[in-house]
Amino acid sequence: MPDSYTPYRGEVSASVIDALRAVLGERGLLTDPKEMEQHLVEWRDNYHGAAAAVLRPASTAEVAAAVKICHDAGVPIVPQGGMTGLVGAGIPHEHGGEVVLSLRRLNRILDVNPAAYTMTVEAGVVLKTIQETAAAHDRLFPLSLGAEGSCTIGGNLSTNAGGVQVLHYGNARNLVLGLEVVLPDGRIWNGLRSLKKDNTGYDLKQLYMGAEGTLGIITRAVLKLSPKPRDVATCWLAVRDPAASVELLSRATGASEDNVTSCELMSRQGIEFVLRHISGCVDPIAASHAWYVLMEWSSARAAPEGGGMSPRMEEFLAQAMEDGLVLDAVVAQSTAQAQMFWKIRESHSEGQKIEGPSIKHDISVPVSEIPAFIERGLAAMCAIVPGLRPVPFGHVGDGNLHFNAQAPVGMDKATFFKHAPAINHAVYELVRGVAGSISAEHGIGRFKLEELEHYRDVVELDLMRAIKRALDPRQIMNPGKVIRV
Template structure:
């Protein structure tokens, strides 16, 4: 394949091509080290035109393409297989902020821009881009859109699909579709934008996007709350919508096990409360109305304090700490966001990114925790996540001291028990992480034949030679 690699080099230059095995390694293994693939080369184009030229070459040579953003995924969607007949196409060099339209509340960006950079750019223009997740310092917007990422503010702003106005996409034939239209209304035929969002690079490569912006919040209240049960957490959230005047932006639920891992493995972590409790909620309200210090009308912090006081009298709250400044709020959020890193340091774990209706979460959790323990009595369940939108990371940590091979012998039984329950509750086996290659067989098992046939029809129509991220999402 040396001639093929030379043709790639002619398109992207030496700076855009990686061929030695050591330098390729970070691109062919995932964050959790569950997958290790091989690639003919890692190609790093610097423009949409270079992406299109690379795709045309690969289409002619029948070489498969694995699009990749920040490589922070958890389901192997951005990993090449072991065949050696694929290239990894990394979009990280395409990292320009093209335009910020403060009047129209939009931002046009290339797909390789890091999510944190987009957040900071919006804030510098007194605007908000609300997509927020633990990997925001390294994940890229192209990967976020390709997986329809969720994060901690979905219940108020929606997931990635709701944050996009237009896209630019390179098709499997190497053509460029320019759909960079900053329009709130565009009812002209099939919605191609939604087709590519969440497709995990199997239908085309997102190269640019027009993102929606919001007014920057002026008043934010954040609290860490001990609750007696998941039932109490859901009831607390239900009342918070009215108490906050519909300003609830985040509501995260965590079990003590996960917090213990964070306190153990993440330096500087401090338990916000003096006593140990089984369950915690991280609740945040935000408003674009500026806080009035010393006025007759209290801000969100005062309203939250009053609401939590009422909830405590009803038995929904056991204890609570309200952040008094931004630094304290960041410290509370760090306890939540460091769950994944702490679990990684604790040892092997099985991750379930599931969703059920919010009202059904407590009943599901009771059955789900029992199912995990039945499959492996010594396992350590670590449920946490976005109770506000029904999405839980219903994870299972190995017993202390177990190595990965020993623990993964129980993986199929544990995941099967959890997914059977999820589907029984009318939920989803993948709420925000995607399918990738990890859940390929699970999707085929739990989705209906009609849905799978339609997905295959779309894939075959747009990518007849199956060169776009083959073996991910759907088998054709």
């Protein structure tokens, strides 16, 4: 197929729909606009697409058969998991000439092997189910993020999701041993191996992770499990400033014997939105401070009598308070209290959504650059829109900040969004200045297509286009997302 191939943009013919119905059955195909609606709208309502049909296969064989039909007819496919993505990658375009392929009926746990620390799952299994299944087998699946009750493992792998424990366990791509993928022509690549070592040429599975469904459809995965933590200490800290959070993490890494599993920075503004809008959240520290850290240490070794993580953390914090890094501290005395700390952190996106319009940046910078970046970034955003309410929060250890801006009180979405290009430009130029990334964990999707082209090196863009053309020559796999060919 020549490079100039233009993806199908017309109506999907009745004969294609009939062929899809024949392989998927009535349950596996939606064409009624009312039934399709829930698959067409992004959860924040930033994207509202259209589709000729929603395909709901129930097995890898059905995915493959449906993809082959679409491939032969040139019909573009938008893979979809739990629809919690934040860059519009799982929502079809508005023209209506695409089909959505939802993986939600591929929802079986196929195997758990506690001795080998592995679990084999289908792509549509919800992340929380995987976490709970691992826990029931005395193991941990460490991927953990605010959307875990709705997002699917296929979506997590396709976005190379991060979350709150990357610091210790790595991104989603670090938690995978093998994949099964349906290729854009309908063939099935069986890379469902559980090998820790396999140097037989290119590591193909890595191509599909973080590809946002643009190269193929992940149908199964062999996941890596970890030992279940038996000794966990969680603290909620008011800290002097962002520089103190970086210094604290550096010190805590040694003091905990490399057992820091999370280190999250939050500003007062974000916490206020959560306390205002999310029921059941109580401020852990009565006095108000500008900056907070939620830190967790955990070990697979049970705490010895009178020892373990909590006393060691308390000793560490006493010194940090004496040194002026920590202004106030609460170490969780129960699992319920630790869960409350986490609820406040995990509800930041929801709190912002209810508060009103916001402009979001999911950036990463070298950890040592965090304090200066925050200072310059906040000043730049507030200079563009006086009254703008900044909500920076994120994963200190990964240098990953959700550098968000909430509209001034009373400003409507349309007015606020007129400032988005200037705000985005200011933030991304600062990111570029310290060799950071404009998308640390949410991906590119539709939302950051142009920014990727602007901020990525031309050689890297050429390589990405070459991969897309080679693996999806008819450009039917989630076209117009991640990279324009």
